[in-house]
Amino acid sequence: MTALSKFISWKKGNTIVSWVLARLVFQVIFNRENVPKHIEILDDTLTDHCSRIKRNRWVTVINFMIRPRFVRRLIENRLNRTMDSHEKVVLSLDKELTREDFYPKEKNKRQKWANWFGNHFSEPLQFFVPGNGAYKNFSPQDPKCELYDYAGLEEVCSLVRLAEKNGRKIRAVGSGHALTAVAQCEDYMVCTQDMNMTQRPAKEWIREKFRDGFEVEVNFGNKKRTETHYLFETGGGTKIRHLIQALTHHKLALINQGGSSIQSISGAIATSTHGSGIGIGPVSAFAKSMTIVGKGARVFRVEPSDGITDREAFEKDAMVKKHDIKLIQDDEKFNAVMVGIGSVGIVFSMILEAQPDYRLFEERIMRNWDDVREEMIQEGMYKYINSHRHFEVLINPYCDKEALGEEGKKRKCLVTTRNYSEEVQGKHHAGIERNYISTFISGIAISGRLSPWVFNKNHLSIPRMTNNSLKRLVDHKDDAGGGFEDLARNVLDQGLGELKFYGYAIEFGFPLEKVFEAVDLIIKNCEESQGYDQLLAAPFALRFVKKCPAHLSMMNQSDMCMIELVSVKGVTGSYPLFMRLERELLALGAVPHWGLSVEPWHRPMVEKAFPRFKDWEKEQEFFGGSTFRNAFLERIQTS
Numbered sequence: 001m002t003a004l005s006k007f008i009s010w011k012k013g014n015t016i017v018s019w020v021l022a023r024l025v026f027q028v029i030f031n032r033e034n035v036p037k038h039i040e041i042l043d044d045t046l047t048d049h050c051s052r053i054k055r056n057r058w059v060t061v062i063n064f065m066i067r068p069r070f071v072r073r074l075i076e077n078r079l080n081r082t083m084d085s086h087e088k089v090v091l092s093l094d095k096e097l098t099r100e101d102f103y104p105k106e107k108n109k110r111q112k113w114a115n116w117f118g119n120h121f122s123e124p125l126q127f128f129v130p131g132n133g134a135y136k137n138f139s140p141q142d143p144k145c146e147l148y149d150y151a152g153l154e155e156v157c158s159l160v161r162l163a164e165k166n167g168r169k170i171r172a173v174g175s176g177h178a179l180t181a182v183a184q185c186e187d188y189m190v191c192t193q194d195m196n197m198t199q200r201p202a203k204e205w206i207r208e209k210f211r212d213g214f215e216v217e218v219n220f221g222n223k224k225r226t227e228t229h230y231l232f233e234t235g236g237g238t239k240i241r242h243l244i245q246a247l248t249h250h251k252l253a254l255i256n257q258g259g260s261s262i263q264s265i266s267g268a269i270a271t272s273t274h275g276s277g278i279g280i281g282p283v284s285a286f287a288k289s290m291t292i293v294g295k296g297a298r299v300f301r302v303e304p305s306d307g308i309t310d311r312e313a314f315e316k317d318a319m320v321k322k323h324d325i326k327l328i329q330d331d332e333k334f335n336a337v338m339v340g341i342g343s344v345g346i347v348f349s350m351i352l353e354a355q356p357d358y359r360l361f362e363e364r365i366m367r368n369w370d371d372v373r374e375e376m377i378q379e380g381m382y383k384y385i386n387s388h389r390h391f392e393v394l395i396n397p398y399c400d401k402e403a404l405g406e407e408g409k410k411r412k413c414l415v416t417t418r419n420y421s422e423e424v425q426g427k428h429h430a431g432i433e434r435n436y437i438s439t440f441i442s443g444i445a446i447s448g449r450l451s452p453w454v455f456n457k458n459h460l461s462i463p464r465m466t467n468n469s470l471k472r473l474v475d476h477k478d479d480a481g482g483g484f485e486d487l488a489r490n491v492l493d494q495g496l497g498e499l500k501f502y503g504y505a506i507e508f509g510f511p512l513e514k515v516f517e518a519v520d521l522i523i524k525n526c527e528e529s530q531g532y533d534q535l536l537a538a539p540f541a542l543r544f545v546k547k548c549p550a551h552l553s554m555m556n557q558s559d560m561c562m563i564e565l566v567s568v569k570g571v572t573g574s575y576p577l578f579m580r581l582e583r584e585l586l587a588l589g590a591v592p593h594w595g596l597s598v599e600p601w602h603r604p605m606v607e608k609a610f611p612r613f614k615d616w617e618k619e620q621e622f623f624g625g626s627t628f629r630n631a632f633l634e635r636i637q638t639s
Contacts, residue, residue, distance in 0.1 A: 059443035066091075066446055075446075079453055087572060089453035091446045102136060103191045105129045113189060115176040117504050117569070124189040125168065130155040131194035133235055138196065138242045140249035145199035148349070149235065150319060152195060156346055157297040157323075163188045164295070164627055171630055172346045174237065174264030178271060178595030179504055181632040182341050190346060192237025192264060199238070199246035202231035202289075202351045205314040207307075216353075219279045220389040221419070229255070231288060231308060232354045236266045236347035244489050252354040253487075256280045256390075259494040266347040271594040272339045272553040274562060275492060276392040276416075276543040278385050282555055284338045285548045286353045291325070292337060294345035295625040299325045302337045308351065331549070335612075336619030338550035341594055343633050344623040359421040360389070360491040361430065362484040363476040369395050369413040373516060381512045382559070385544045390418035390492075394470060394539040395519065397526035398463035411523075414470040414539070418492075421485055428477035430485035448502030452570030455537040459572070462535045470539060503538070506578050506597055507564040508590035509554040515542065515561045521588060522565065525581050534573025538566040551612035551619075554591045564596070601632070602639035 020041055066072060072091035080088040103111065108128055114121035131152040134142060163170035171185030172192050203211060213228045232252060234243055240254075241261035247253055256275040263273065265283075274282035289303045303309060307329040314320055314327050328334075337344050372393065376384045385391040394414040403409050441447045455462060475481040484491060510518045519542070526536055541564045548555040554562065565581060567574035575598065582599045586592065591609045592601075607613050617637070620629075629637075 055440050056443065059440065063443075063445045066444075072446065079457075083453070083457065087453070087456040087570075089449055091449050103127065103129050103193065105194070111189075113173060113176065113191075115178055115183065117179050119179065120181045120184050122184050122186055122189060124185060125187050127189050127191065128159050129191045129194055130159060131192070131197060131235070131237060133194045133197035133237070135193040135196065138239075138245070140199050140242075140246035144197050145246065147198065148204075148233075148319075149195070149197040150323060152197065153291075153293070153299065153323060153348055156190070156195075156293045156348055157299065159188065159190060160293055160295070160297040160346070160627065164297075169630060170346075170627060171342060172236075172266070173342075174267035175239065175262055177263045177267060179506070180595055180597050180601070181630075182271065182594055183267075183630075184632060185630050192266065192346075195237030195348060196235035196239070196242060198233055198235050198349055199243075199249075200233050201250055201252075202233040202308070205309050205317065206231060207310045210308045219386065220277075221423070222383055222386050227355060229353050229355045231351050233349065233351045234265060236264075236291075236349050238265050239263070240265055240268060247354055248357065248489070251357050253357045253489060254492075255286055255353065255355055257283070257489070257492045259492070261489075261493055265350070265352075267595075269338065269350070270340050270342055270347070272548065272550060272555065273595070274543065274545045274555070275390070276418075276545070277388075277390045278382065278544040278559055279389065279546055281546040281548045282553060284550050284553060285546070287338055287350055288353055289351040290334075290337055290347055291349045292340075292345035292347050292623065294623040295627045299323055299348075300328055300345070300623065301325055302328045302330075302334050304334045305329055305331045307334075332615065333619055333622070335549050335551050336616045337623065338548075339552040339594075340620070340624075341552060341633070343620050343628045343630070345628055358488050359485065360418045360488045361421045361424045361428065361477075362416065362418045362491050364414055364416050364473050364484075365476050366412055366414050366470050366474045368407075369393075369411040372413060372415060373519075381515070388417040388419050390416070391544060392416050393542040394473075395523075395542065396463065396466045396470065396539050397523055397536050398466065398530060400463045400467050402464065403467070412467050412470055414473055424477070426477065428485070429482035430477065448569075451502060451537075451568045455535075455568060455571045459533055459535055462537060466537075466539055502569050503566055504569060505564050505566045506582055507562055507593035508582075508585050509545075509560040509562050509593070510588075510590060511558045512544075512561060514589065515563075518561075518563055518585060518588060518590065521584055522563070522581060525584060526577070529573065529577050529580070532573070534577050535571075536565065536574055536577060537568045537571045540565045551616040552594070552610055554593060556610065556612060557591075560591070562593070563590075601636050603636055604639075606636050 076089055076091050108126050111127035112121060112123050113127070132149050160170060168187035169185055170188040170190060171183065172190040173183045174192055176183065210231055213230050215226045216229050217224055218227050230252060232247060232250070234246065240257065240263050243265050244254065244261060256277060258268065258273050258275050269284045269287055272282045272284050288308050289301060291299065291301045293299055301309065309327055309329070311327055396412045399409055399411050401409055458465065475484055477483040522540060529535065543562045543564065545555050545560050545562055547559050550556060554560060565578065567578065578598050582597065586605060
């Protein structure tokens with residue numbers, strides 16, 4: 001293609017997108033009934049004429065246009081004319097919601113920390129930022145990434161000594177992603193943002209059988225096979241998005257990941273965060289060794305009984321002796337530390353299992369939930385969902401009773417499957433762009449504030465809007481989009497960007513044999529609340545995860561279906577509906593997610609959901625003791 005033809009193609013594409021955006025804005029202001037139609041047109045236009053880079057450019061242009069305060073005030077005045085006061089839209093550009101916080105090292109008093117939802121916050125006595133990594137300018141090419149941060153380790157030890165000397169609690173925090181108070185602390189708080197210096201393939205003190213790759217058995221597509229995996233060492237404060245960069249630099253990839261990469265890796269492990277795939281465990285299952293600073297400022301390197309570390313080489317090392325690092329290779333202790341909910345000590349570094357960089361092919365198909373359910377029953381739940389490396393379902397809690405025809409009135413769901421690209425049967429013409437309008441919308445600064453207004457203004461249309469949202473995600477190899485094929489890290493990250501900060505969720509695990517009963521209970525409660533004009537503003541998800549031995553993992557007892565219910569901050573009725581749903585799901589036997597819950601936690605509930613909780617408490621006393629027990633844990637233990 002010549003330079004002239006490239007320019008003409010670029011000009012044509014930008015002209016088309018400009019025209020479609022202008023028409024959409026006109027419809028939003030003057031003819032809101034036609035907005036859904038023009039959103040569909042915009043979706044198709046972005047897919048056909050905008051690469052990922054072009055979408056980001058358009059987002060930059062739109063954000064520049066709406067940045068002046070008078071522009072946002074004009075939009076507010078137009079939208080709020082007939083809205084109740086508690087549902088009016090305020091189009092502020094909230095720093096705390098649209099950017100990650102950065103904490104300076106030099107200011108350790110009068111700091112305020114809050115979780116991303118804003119329902120829990122701390123104003124600790126002191127706030128520390130240990131470690132010698134680079135957070136703002138993170139780069140896996142930095143020579144420091146090849147080194148271990150012993151100076152940072154000693155800094156963390158000194159903070160624990162200081163806390164114990166002054167009779168204070170101490171707590172490490174990551175990205176504040178949890179909806180619960182699991183990270184909250186009013187005494188000494190440790191920000192882990194700079195505990196990310198070490199980013200390297202794990203070689204030092206590693207047993208020969210693990211040093212240069214090792215064979216593991218996997219089960220995808222109902223076929224057992226072996227894969228070669230590798231060990232990678234990372235800092236305990238590393239953000240998952242930075243970890244992905246570091247792994248990519250070494251031609252490696254995470255075995256699985258959640259839908260967003262904003263969390264810290266320690267936070268994801270500490271709460272047993274997961275992706276989808278019945279043959280793949282939660283993120284905590286990838287941990288093979290964890291170095292923690294516990295009570296008394298003692299440093300432990302904790303691993304399973306058949307651990308990856310060569311004990312003889314480790315204990316002879318001069319730096320190990322200098323910092324008095326104790327190697328513990330014990331299944332019980334490792335299973336307690338793996339999901340430690342921040343109470344077994346400060347995780348300074350860890351070694352993870354990774355695999356060579358790989359590509360995934362994703363298909364999304366909209367179907368009737370009753371049909372999918374019947375297929376699961378006939379084929380067998382495990383066999384059906386293990387037909388793919390990743391399998392998940394988004395279900396509309398409501399039927400669109402105003403749809404045309406009986407078919408349109410049936411409950412809809414979106415089935416998502418992902419497989420290794422080279423194993424996809426038949427031809428496909430997938431590009432490397434997801435047919436996904438929210439990847440565009442999520443970058444617009446005011447979209448999070450507009451979302452609850454849209455749902456509150458049109459709450460009776462939420463069933464139809466949810467179906468339309470599912471329809472816009474449809475993309476399979478037989479349609480115009482051809483599916484979505486890319487590097488795994490791009491396929492697994494759902495592209496919600498900053499918009500995720502305006503949503504919130506609760507999540508519960510059920511063994512496979514109780515999934516349909518739980519789904520029916522959710523639908524029943526949602527439809528009852530619909531009669532009072534209280535509705536969830538999003539479909540709920542079924543994701544399937546392999547059993548994990550960690551004492552406090554939601555998957556400790558068996559393979560689990562994790563059911564996530566999602567809504568948007570500010571949508572009237574969603575929060576109380578979440579509370580009712582949580583109470584009823586717990587009564588049904590649900591295992592709650594440590595970070596995604598709105599009801600108070602108490603000991604009988606925890607012991608019922610996590611039968612190994614008492615065993616975990618013994619190990620927590622050994623590693624962390626009272627120094628690392630925050631109010632959240634103490635309320636559970638004494639209730």
